[in-house]
Amino acid sequence: MGRRSTFIPRCLVMGVLLQNPALLEPVTSRLESLYGPILYISPLGLFTFTDYYDKEMGTKPYRCYLRFKTLVDPARLSAIKIETNALEELYRVDEGRRVNLDPGLLSLENLILATTKNRSHRIPLMDGIYAELTLQYENSGFHGFSWTYADYQSEDVKHLFVLFRKAYHEQLKQEGYLRP
Secondary structure (H helix, E strand, O other): OOOOOOOOOEEEEEEEEEOOHHHHHHHHHHHHHHHOOEEEEOOOEEOOOOOOOHHHHOOOOEEEEEEEEEEEOHHHHHHHHHHHHHHHHHOOEOOEOOEEEEEEEEOOOEEEEEEOOOOOOOEEEEOOEEEEEEEEEEOOEEEOOOOOOHHHHOHHHHHHHHHHHHHHHHHHHHOOOOOO
16 A cells, blocks of 8 residues: 655646736736745747637737746645636626636646646546646656647747746755755
8 A cells, every 4th residue: 555645845837818918917916916926927929829719808819827936735726726717707808808827737747737627638626627737747858648738739838847847846956845
């Protein structure tokens, strides 16, 4: 029989879609009040991987990725998704969302995203929230799956998450979770 152990805290990351770049500052400010300082915000760029959000947002949205300083217990992933959904509602207008937040947990082994949509490859957590293994770290890089969103499959995004992982690895050593 295996022995239970505590989870190593994970690096909270977030994919952010915005109808308007001017929303970035107020959204990140609210996120920092919930999850602590943001260490990195990737440059904003147009989200051109799909037109899935265009109608709801009324335009091609802008995309960026965030990395937070404060590590989190992975058992909190569903609660974090519920909190970010509530934040999205604050910015909703009658015709749809102006902000879409996709929280995830980065570990040394993978990236797991939270979602409200059930699919065959997703694992139910609680309160209607599912976890999806989105990227796997292997052979010095991240690799996606057939279900991985197109933007997370891009080399630029996978490279960004390799940089996030490197910084997270150093943070784990500094905070005593790993041997130096």
